[in-house]
Amino acid sequence: MTATASPGARASYGVDADAVLRQLGQAGRFHLRVYALVALAAVQVGLLHTTYIFLAADVPYRCLIPECEAANATEYSPAWLALPSGAREQRCSRRALPEPDSCAKDAFSDELQPCHHWVYGSKDTIVAEFNLACQDWKRTLVGTIHNIGMLVSLPIFGYISDRWGRKKALILSCTLVGAIGSLKAFSISYEMYVIVEFLETVAGASAFPAAYILTIELLGQDKRVLTTAFLGIMLVLGGLSFAMLAKTFTYWRTFILVVYPPSLLFLLYIYLLPESIRWLLSKGRKDEAVEIIMKAAKTNNVTLSDETMKQLTEEKTKPIEEKLEAKNEQGLWMQVLRSPIIMTRLAICSWWWITCTFVFYGLAINSVSLAGDKYTNYMLVVSVEVIAVVTNALVLDRIGRKRTLLAAYVVCGFACVAITFVPKDLSWLATLLYLLGKIAITQAFSGIYMYTSELFPTHARHSLLGFCSMVGRVGSILAPQMPLLAIYVEWLPSVLFGATALVAGALMLTTPETLNTRLPDTIQEAEQLAQKAPPNEDIQMNSRS
Structure with a gap:
């Protein structure tokens, strides 16, 4: 019973990370500074992660x-x-x-x-610059190479994040994308441009996962939904900024030189951004964690309890240290492979991610282009995502993760399948179903970040989240091929989108609910999420307040 009541203490060198973070508060000056810094990273992701849409556009x-x-x-x-x-x-x-x-x-x-x-x-894009006329496959290949780069990036930076820290992974990803991406402006051939596009994506694709994980590990369990909504809105702001800047600086080389170099300023985060307290404790780096905790308490004008101070000042015992070191010597993936529960969960999460990327990008690619200015249209499409983000913020903490995501997948699935049965003279209904499916899959995509991170332990969270996201890129690689498939069987892409979403919804029934549960720190604690247990201490304390 004692071990169950305070699982975080055993995994965090005798410090109950959840209790400490709860006492520090969630809206003090220390937290607001971190939110602002992470928000800038999220805006950068929204600004840079789909530049090929305009830079490699047809003319x-x-x-x-x-x-x-x-x-x-x-x-x-x-x-x-x-x-x-x-x-x-x-x-x-x-x-x-x-x-x-x-x-x-x-x-x-x-x-x-x-x-x-x-x-x-027009000479605004690489099509004219590199003479890509009548070679549409070269244009679309830029997007494919981009997604392959994401597939390569996520496990690499996931390992860096779990091994050397969230802060290092975030800074490295944010600055490298600016440095490497700027080189595209000096491309002298199509081949050089594609190679730099790949390297840029490998460097920058993991910025958002690092920012997300760092933020949720700073907050208590009751604020994870707001974190997801907050970062989702920052992505939207980045997308809107991307369209406005692309409209202002239409020539692709000028756009790159204006947008990419400012990313080098993220090097200042070495001095401005604190490391994840939970990650430091899970790695046994108690002294560094205590230093950040005390600084946060002073900044927020918070007095820590006597019990917390005892935990922070108490010297760690040698048996605990030896035990932790022995555990760290076990390979992460060996621990995962030896856990049937985690392996099954990893496979299910991977399918969710494949579905999200496949349907999300597939619907965007297969949608009929709106009439009017392409930059304005892009801003409208991005703005629709706010509906899904706000919906998640309202319901995820009320009806739970499983039911919310299950509903999103099912609504998306039926909407996509129903499109094939709409008569051609009811185009407005097809458009309505398309928008409904787009909002639903965006809601699932937004929520799956949080739900996946809650299903895995702290010391492997970024690596396993990165693995799921990496496998998910298979969907975004396949999505551009759907228009080609539609030439032969017009209704098949919509049915494939709907079927994959419905399968994802069915798989949602097999995983545990994570609403009102503390983040697991070890493989064993993650496995115990599937067991029905009495409310933990955090829930009891929240219910009393």
Whole structure:
């Protein structure tokens, strides 16, 4: 009974991390400073994580007619009619000219010839810069390479975070993305651009998981939902900033040089941002944790209880130290492999992440482009995500994680499947179902970060969360292929989106509820989440207050 009542104490060198964090409060000056710093990191992620949408966007172009215009011609709308009527043919083929000396309107025949040179209507993206006309696969490959980079990044930085700290992982990711991403502005070829895109993503894809985990480990269990909502809104602000800056600095090289270099300022976080107290305690670095705790108490003008002070000043005993060191010598993945509960949970979480990335990006890619300014449209699409974030903030702490996410997956699944049965003359209904599915999957995507992190122990949280997110990138890699599939079977993409979401909802029934539970610090504590236990001390104290 004693061990169950205070599981965090055993895993944190004799210090009850939850009790300490509760006494420090959650809205003092110390916390507000950390929130502000982490918020900037989240805004940076929203600003930089999908730059390829505009930088590698398609632009208008047509065939160059060498018999009638110079090789360096720049006039996009020609006076002659050398172009066929079809939209695709106009871009990649031209009418033959039997009499090269004449460029008159009726001099061109109906015979089509392939183009070898093009005139571009805009030079704002890499399409014109690297002559990517009629090579759409090269444009879309930029997004695919981006997602492959995320797949590589997450386990690497997950290990760095769990081994050397959340703070180091966050600073490293935020600064490297600025340094490497800036190099794209100096690309001299398409191949160089793609390589730098990959390296940039490997460096920067883990900034948000590091920021998220650092924040939830600073807060008590009753504020995890607000953390998710807070960081979700910061991502939206970053996305809106991205669109506004892209509209202001339309030329891709200029945009990069304006947006990426300021990320180097995150190096100042070495002095400004504290390390996760919970992580330090779980690693046995009690002295460093105590230093941060005392500084936070002083900043927040808080007096710690006598029991807490005793825990903080008490010397750790040698048996505990030896025990912890012996445990640390066990490989993390060996511990995971020896736990059927954690392995099963890891597989289920991975499917949730695959579903979120597959459906979220798939719906965005397969949606009909809105008429009007593309930057304004992007801002509108990003703004819709606020509905899902706010909904999560209102319901996750009231009806629980499982029921909220189950409802989100089921609503998304049925909405996507129902789209295939909507008659073509009811396009408004199809649009409504699409938006409903988009909001639902965004809600699931937002909530799954928190739920996944609550299912795994502190010393492996970032690594296992990173693994799930890494596997999930399979979905975002497959999503761009759905328009190609729709050419052959128009209804199949929507059915696949709906089916994967419904399977994810069914799997939600197999995992434990984490509402009002303390974050597990060890594999054993994470396994015990599946067992029905009486309310822990935190819940009892919260109910009394």
